[in-house]
Amino acid sequence: MCRIQCIKVKSLVSGEIDCNDLKALLLANKHNPAIINLNIGTTMKGGIDDIDVVIKTLEESGFSRDRFYIHCDAALFGIMLPFLKSGPKITFKKLIGSITISGHKFLGCPIPCGVLITRLNYMNALSRDIGYIASRDVTITGSRSGHAPIFLWYNLQKKGLMGIKNEVENCIRNARYLKDKLGDGGIGAMLNEFSNTVVFEKPHDDEFVSRWSLACNGNIAHVVVMQHVTIQMLDSFVEEFIKSRSMWFKDGTINKALCIAHEVGALNCTCSFHKAKDIPTPALQLVKQNV
Numbered sequence: 001m002c003r004i005q006c007i008k009v010k011s012l013v014s015g016e017i018d019c020n021d022l023k024a025l026l027l028a029n030k031h032n033p034a035i036i037n038l039n040i041g042t043t044m045k046g047g048i049d050d051i052d053v054v055i056k057t058l059e060e061s062g063f064s065r066d067r068f069y070i071h072c073d074a075a076l077f078g079i080m081l082p083f084l085k086s087g088p089k090i091t092f093k094k095l096i097g098s099i100t101i102s103g104h105k106f107l108g109c110p111i112p113c114g115v116l117i118t119r120l121n122y123m124n125a126l127s128r129d130i131g132y133i134a135s136r137d138v139t140i141t142g143s144r145s146g147h148a149p150i151f152l153w154y155n156l157q158k159k160g161l162m163g164i165k166n167e168v169e170n171c172i173r174n175a176r177y178l179k180d181k182l183g184d185g186g187i188g189a190m191l192n193e194f195s196n197t198v199v200f201e202k203p204h205d206d207e208f209v210s211r212w213s214l215a216c217n218g219n220i221a222h223v224v225v226m227q228h229v230t231i232q233m234l235d236s237f238v239e240e241f242i243k244s245r246s247m248w249f250k251d252g253t254i255n256k257a258l259c260i261a262h263e264v265g266a267l268n269c270t271c272s273f274h275k276a277k278d279i280p281t282p283a284l285q286l287v288k289q290n291v
């Protein structure tokens with residue numbers, strides 16, 4: 001919409017932004033200020049960008065604080081992260097300009113909506129008087145849903161802090177259970193330390209993918225473990241995956257697990273090459289760094 005030049009930055013195995021690549025791109029584009037879109041939970045892997053490292057990279061590349069703007073896209077995980085003890089802190093004490101959270105994801109609003117939190121000076125710079133509603137507004141069209149905030153408010157009131165905390169902990173626990181169960185079944189899988197998104201090798205069979213409604217990207221697929229997911233569901237998913245997999249692999253045309261080391265790290269890959277290396281796999285191999 002703004003017709004600003006957009007540059008993609010590489011990511012690490014975890015899905016986090018690769019700050020070495022970011023630095024190279026910043027140095028190559030020193031003449032322009034930078035608007036950086038960070039992810040607090042990437043879509044495919046749930047990777048959380050390290051705000052401190054990004055700011056350090058900007059400073060080291062000669063970008064003073066008046067020459068960069070950081071937006072934090074926390075669509076799914078922004079509302080979950082504050083409830084995880086020892087999780088990274090996303091705060092306006094750091095040099096970020098804004099953060100967004102979707103209302104229709106974890107909070108379950110029945111209509112698409114979201115919350116943008118920004119600094120007052122940016123809000124004042126952008127908002128204008130909409131005469132006929134006797135209010136100030138920052139939206140492009142000057143219109144917005146009145147229902148969405150009510151649904152959000154209702155949801156927050158109904159669950160309360162403890163309610164949300166319990167839901168978050170349950171999702172994380174179940175995601176870890178799924179990651180372990182896939183690993184025990186010999187299926188390459190990965191789970192970031194602070195995430196409910198389990199990444200694993202893409203199933204060979206399109207029918208299986210579509211029946212379980214799996215989102216795939218290249219050689220990987222993911223399951224986002226939300227509040228409605230039960231242990232029974234996860235058990236039947238993995239059992240069916242393992243059973244189908246043994247049939248796919250029996251077929252002469254497909255005889256080996258996909259190598260997904262590039263996507264999930266060698267430790268989490270169960271292809272014949274990486275498995276043969278006999279790397280001891282801990283019960284829960286949590287990905288934090290590029291491995």
Ligand SMILES: Cc1ncc(COP(=O)(O)O)c(C=O)c1O
Binds near residue numbers: 041043102103113114
């Ligand atoms: C990282 C990220 N940003 C943004 C979105 C989209 O958010 P919304 O549906 O609120 O536009 C998604 C997911 O759908 C996402 O994973």
